[in-house]
Amino acid sequence: MLPDDDVTDVLLVVLKKTAAAHGEYEETHLGGEYDEEWPEWYAEHMTQTLRESGYRIVRSSD
Structure with missing residues (x-):
């Protein structure tokens, strides 16, 4: 599992690409x-x- 900061970074990159597209x-x-x-x-x-x-x-099982 990615650390929260890494997840945020991945989502930010994908969101910016999506906005441009x-x-x-x-x-x-x-x-x-x-x-x-x-x-x-x-x-x-x-x-x-x-x-x-x-x-x-x-989905986490926690």
Whole structure:
């Protein structure tokens, strides 16, 4: 398991990548319109990015 500081760093990198990708998505696919469903888009993109980077979120049994 990663220490909390490392988890925060990983999530921050993924969140920044997702924000940049979503900005491009809004411009190219939505014609610059605000995406009302951005939380769903972010969650899906972050899940995919984490998976591709070898991470997965698991529930602790504690």
